[in-house]
Amino acid sequence: MVETRQNFEERLTTLGRKHAALGNGYTTTLRGDGLIVLKPKRRLGRGFPIRGLLALVTGFFVFKGLMLASLGDITYNERVAKLQQGGHLEQFSSHLMQIDPVTQFAAGFLEPFVD
Known part of the structure; x- marks a missing residue:
């Protein structure tokens, strides 16, 4: 039961990171199997504007x-x-x-x- 909870928490953390990365914008690509995949856009110039x-x-x-x-x-x-x-x-x-x-x-x- 504890392992299941830890696995669930890890999956939530991973999804949270992916969701935060998509906040800056994203592009969509269609894979060969018909699945639409979202890829986050890179933030250029993260440091000084x-x-x-x-x-x-x-x-x-x-x-x-x-x-x-x-x-x-x-x-x-x-x-x-x-x-x-x-x-x-x-x-x-x-x-x-x-x-x-x-x-x-x-x-x-x-x-x-x-x-």
């Missing part, structure tokens, strides 16, 4: 390009120079906001749409 980081960096460069296109080179550089005069956080942000090739490209692309 690479797409989110890429979207954040892209958005930052688009923002910089939009600011450069709307203010112009001279005004933009004056504002970055004002940031350079401030505290540690402002100095760090001034290094991030300096004009680079990606920002110039984004500004050139966005300039016809500004104003």
